[in-house]
Amino acid sequence: EAFLEAFQERIDREEKIEPNDPMPEGYRRTLVRQISQHAHSEIIGMQPEGNWITRAPSLKRKAALLAKVQDEGGHGLYLYAAAETLGVTREELVEQLLQGKAKYSSIFTYPTLSWADIGAIGWLVDGAAIMNQVPLCRCSFGPYARAMIRVCKEESFHQRQGYEIMLTLCNGTPEQKAMAQDALDRWWWPSLMMFGPHDSESQHGDQNMAWKIKRFTNDALRQKFVDATVPQAEFLGLKVPDPDLAWNEEKGGYDIGPIDWDEFRSVLKSGGFCGRDRIRNRRRAEEDGAWVREAAAAFAEKQATRQADAAAA
Amino acid sequence: EAFLEAFQERIDREEKIEPNDPMPEGYRRTLVRQISQHAHSEIIGMQPEGNWITRAPSLKRKAALLAKVQDEGGHGLYLYAAAETLGVTREELVEQLLQGKAKYSSIFTYPTLSWADIGAIGWLVDGAAIMNQVPLCRCSFGPYARAMIRVCKEESFHQRQGYEIMLTLCNGTPEQKAMAQDALDRWWWPSLMMFGPHDSESQHGDQNMAWKIKRFTNDALRQKFVDATVPQAEFLGLKVPDPDLAWNEEKGGYDIGPIDWDEFRSVLKSGGFCGRDRIRNRRRAEEDGAWVREAAAAFAEKQATRQADAAAA
């Protein structure tokens, strides 16, 4: 009791909690879950975009996309490292993902069907991710907060890059503009779902707010995203696929139509359109690479023995 | 001695030798080698053309090419069956191929680099094959002769189809015509080499002629091919890549320039440009299919046991 109170006081003073500090088990568990889900999302998120690297329509875009996907892998690395400070190993976490036991953001279960999807993902998906992640740079847990600072810097670069792809398409031929509209049509609602259920339905909201793992509610962040994004769509000359979308003068923000939470739940439940492929691909990569990891481990062991022998001699 | 003489007399009377007839060991050995090499060539020959099935430029061509490659597989089947009448199994023969111990026609170690190569292979390679094979329809060994009758009928259809592809290209755009010329440039000399070394260098020639396994010499068949093909090239408006090519009024045929036998020997020795890939692909197909063949065998055995049990009950 006293410990919990003292812990809460540290949080309230905006002190960073570090890995070796005492912390409530619930706090640790929540962070492990959240950070690892976040890491898994980065890794799985490499696939929908990776799908277009070999078909990118110009060398500049090809290089930028490869670099972007590489950054996502890098984010996965920092995040697994941040989770490891809480006493789990990357191997355990990856195993949970491969077993289908761990969650990752359901946005990555949607397929990329045209080049415009690469633009839409950068613009909308990275845009939504940034809304979620900027507050995490001030998360009470130090390693997570520091990882997020680095992540956010790169994400906002990706977001601008994605928007720039959309802009190029919208300034292009009618065929290209139609491609962009089609991508917006498919990615708009899933992007809004990235913020999670309405606050009234959210499970972990309050405690996470108190622990300053979370600093804004799902609905507040979603609103912020909509308000930032709708003018961008207008600038592109694209139509947001929501007939109920309307400016609300009173609240100084947009009202949106009802979100299809049945679709959201069905994606969570069934793994979504590409969810099975995503996990299957990762499992294959793990299996195909097993002999390489074993070789590296065997070599490292031999080297250690040799050095020990040399030192003993 | 008496046996060999009697055998030769049967041959000279143009009697067909059948699998259960007595025959000299050399005759059997020669036929097994020749028929199995021929079968291997059909199977390996599926690869260069198969390389373009997924990229064929029209549905009509795609279907025709798939059917053609299927025919080649069928030829492989009849020919392995003909060889099996001589007391070897298909498995043994295939194993020799996979081990790199058996030969196949070196023409199939050249790569197909453009759609025009599909035309050139039909026109030139099937054309040369027909020259070689038509006389084999009268081969002294019955099963081989009968297999060849079926093969030749299909081959001449393929040859016309190949020529028709070339004709379409030559009636097309300058780009298409250049594609056709490029293919002729690359396939002309290898096609001439398909007839084997000059008669003066040929090892097995005389005995095979006597046994009526072979009925014309390499050079005679090559001459026949050149005389048939040069006017076809002229009709297409293509240039045969031989500066020494000239009509010889006296012999009533074309004279050709020197064949680069160094290239021929180097292909035989090194396996040629794609030879290693060809064998590797076949090996992979065999490995990947092993579990299927095992399953089929296990099922057949179970079925046999069940039927025996049922019969016994």
Place this chain on the structure above:
Amino acid sequence: MAIPKDKALFDYAVRLADDQLVLGHRLSEWCGRAPTLEEELALANMGLDLIGQARSLYTYAGEVEGEGRDEDALAYLRSEREFANMLLVEQPNDDFAHTMVRQLFHAAFMTPYWEAMTGSADATLSGIAGKAVKEARYHLRHSAEWIVRLGDGTEESHARTRAALDHLWVFTGELFEMDETALSLLDRGVAVDARALKPEWDRAMNETLARAGLDRPGEIAMLSGGRTGRHSEHLGHLLAEMQYMQRAYPGMTW
């Protein structure tokens, strides 16, 4: 592009063609890779049947549209989002078990489908069906025999076939879907009521799986989207390869 004279009929013929072409293309990818020489020929046979059906259907669709598009324009010059094949047929070959399960699922549907289509009010479609039904029956027999052999073969073949069934089952719901296009043509006596074929498909499935000693996968949420061009990520790569020549050398005769 102008609206075709009979848009529903055009769309219906094109999607049916897309199904057969994409599956035929997948089968053609096996060329040189089959587990036996006999199966090499059988896979090519089925591929040829399907590509042949696709050609007739595209040609007819082009006629219905009346804009001068021929079979090749429809096969080679439409984008991934315009292709309307069902998701099942675009799934990768993977191993032989996946290929044969995919074929079984498809042929067990197409057999009663073409049978019903022989009674179509549209003479061209019923004519195509008359030929296709014999082909589909062979595909069904061939794939069912393999499933029985693989299911009742070795431990490995059983496990691989079960994995293929589980993986591909989720795409079978789409076989029986009827959208507005299909319903409007059903009203006109042109289309087949796919929903009505479910019992026969179930019978074929249950019978084959029972003989194979394989369990029928449990009911799960099905995936669909192919008819509206919402494909899996596999189709784009298939089209990139298949369409390359027509895209790289536009407007030429081959």
Place this chain on the structure above:
Amino acid sequence: MAIPKDKALFDYAVRLADDQLVLGHRLSEWCGRAPTLEEELALANMGLDLIGQARSLYTYAGEVEGEGRDEDALAYLRSEREFANMLLVEQPNDDFAHTMVRQLFHAAFMTPYWEAMTGSADATLSGIAGKAVKEARYHLRHSAEWIVRLGDGTEESHARTRAALDHLWVFTGELFEMDETALSLLDRGVAVDARALKPEWDRAMNETLARAGLDRPGEIAMLSGGRTGRHSEHLGHLLAEMQYMQRAYPGMTW
């Protein structure tokens, strides 16, 4: 297409660009498939370096030609027969051992190549070389470390690496070939004498293989042809995928 003002220089820059692009593309195919997350990043790094080099070289080639072709026109709108990359770089990724052996063969050549190129009489090429040499050194270090680990790792990794060495060795002769184009530019002080780099390449190879406990493959007849567009059958499939968008949507800005 008119003859470029300096055809030899154009051809030389293009073939050098083709080498780096095709290998960079191959590395990019690993995305999402690498054996570890760290290696995922390393493969992407090397791919990015190579694609970056290709971009500079194509851009320069386009300037030399003076016909308005930019990097994308040269990368996406030339046919398989026009690509002049060496055969080594187009070989498929196969397993990780093949990929790393291919990288080692290439980087052990490119390291001294770019070093020599920094002294080129052509200011643009020497400038590109100045940046590329650092990248090549990293590729060499990275691939050599892996070959040592794999060669001296497990039995399986040793066997796979030996198989990769044996399979790819035949393509290493082409690294050191000098044709008329290269010779004429060598005379002008622009090109590098590839033949002269053989001893250093051999040293790197012998040293790495010795550390890895792997035998150097015996001398065999080498394959070549890439410089004149005589490729293996692998390149066409790579180009069909890579060029698809530019072929399907010609003349657009992306």
